[in-house]
Amino acid sequence: MDRALPSAAWCARIAGATLLLAAMLADAATPSELDTLKQRIAACTWCHGERGQGGRNDYNPRLEGQPEAYLYAQLKHYQRGTRAYPRMETMVRFLSDAYLHEIAQYFAALPPSGQAAGGVKVGAEVLARGRALALRGDAARGIAACAACHGRELSGVLPAAPGIAGQPYAYLSAQLGAWQSNTRRAAAPDCMAEIAQRLGGRDMQAVSAWLSTQPARAPQSPDAATREALSHCGAEVTP
């Protein structure tokens, strides 16, 4: 029997089909919508909010727009056990520095909500006392104003001072307690520890309450006065 050799046209058709198939396969292999950082870090947003706004309970802090260096330092603190919170320590335990940077960048880049978490009902008098402490401090007792380092709007100062406005009351008061009892620490001179030790229980309640009612905004660049104030404190050393 006579077998015809494949014609040039056939060859071209086969080549075309092959190219088409290859293109289809390549298309199928493009990253699916699952392959996003947001999808990978579902455990983070579950507790800290879809947009990093905090929430789901009265405690979990907001992360959106916080200074990236601050967020990264906290993740490393949890990993090394220098900031204690078992659930977070377990979460980040084995994650690489590169991945932690990526996660910190992700939340730092999210726009602040402009909302206030609140979380406590106190009288106007207490709020006024909290506001005074936050904005002016108490020079007689050696208590610096929160605003001196965390910015006029308490929204944080780059590169590493966190925004404290709009955080949940329970979170803020727990952090002040942790600074006071030295379970949360910074490099010496540890300004936060010194300030927290000079605060009484009612001061902490008042300042946490007032801060929790303030809107969450984006951190600012340091002005000369803030830079001067921060220069007296041990920087947040990235562990």
Next chain:
Amino acid sequence: MSPRRFRGMLALLLAFGALAGARAADDAALVAKGEYLARIGDCVSCHTAQGGEPFAGGRGIPTPFGTVYAPNITPDRAHGIGAWSADDFRRALHEGMAPGGVLLYPAFPYPSYTYVTREDADAIYAYLRTVKPSARRNRENDLRFPYSVRALLLGWRGLYFEPATFEPDPQRSAAWNRGAYLVQGLGHCAACHSPRNAMGATDADSRYAGGLIPEQNWYAPSLNSAESGLGTWSEDEIVELLKTGRSPRGATFGPMSEVVFHSLQYLTDADARAIATYLKSLPQQPEPPSSRDLEVAPSLAARLMARGGEIYGKECASCHGDRGEGVAGIYPPLAGNQAVAARVPANPIRIVMQGGFQVPTAANPRPYSMPSFADRLSDDDVAAVVTYVRRSWGNQGRAVLPDEVKLYRSGE
């Protein structure tokens, strides 16, 4: 110096130089081998405190008898093992005894390490001499009386320990023997995957039958029973799990993730396959009876299933699928996942409550994560959803009671 003598001297010097060079290459090879073996032994895991220097010790190992603090094994002479000889090091692995005849607590898994060959012990010793010395002081163990009395270990050893050497089985392949050596020796798999008796010992009859890891409340599944063991796994699936923490059959979590992170991901392909070959060959045992098995009234089980189905649809199905099928390479399947349906329900309860990231490995450097549901779901709801995944899509685990959830919640 006569030219002849000079040439002679030169030749001698060159010969010494060559010898020294060869010696240095040998040393480097020995250290590299020791580093690999130390990884397979997962030494760094226990001998490093959270945030501490590698091998500098200080991590507390919780036991039913109190906490044992792993010592500094860096080459620091005062606080580490810098003053130990290779013989001392071998004796610690093989006989569970430190210099001066100090008996070691079996939180150090010498009932397994006893099988490590002298040659491999020497390589690990050579490697440990090269790690950065740390002056971290050892922490006293915090054991209750009478367990705090080291001399009592003499009695324990009389009952449960005898130094042994690994005897290869000439009837089996080289790969099988390599796998057996690694599993029984450095890998110390039996330390977690076997039940422990009241004195904290494992015994040969129940080896690899699975066990709840004391004080940690994670269940290390059986490696040799049809229901929860590896009998139905392919070698490829076992190799993939060991090296990446993921597999089509499920992913690692809890302590096994730690083992993958520090140790198993570094296995050579040949060693990973050897381990799989050996594990697959373990004689299959019937499921051991468990005092934790309990009957759940059918009406209660039905209620848990109904509520569990609602929660599953709302909270779990978007990742794990309507039929528990998961997403290949991303979200582990729950259908047919032995960890979900295991006899002891500790693992699924704890995973639902604490969530977490899959273990990052070279193969999976940006792992996916599961949220923590501890705050979101009550004990009743956790029991319901865990019951649902244990009894759906062909899974045949028993129902889980809210009281059991409470038990593990406190230890979260």
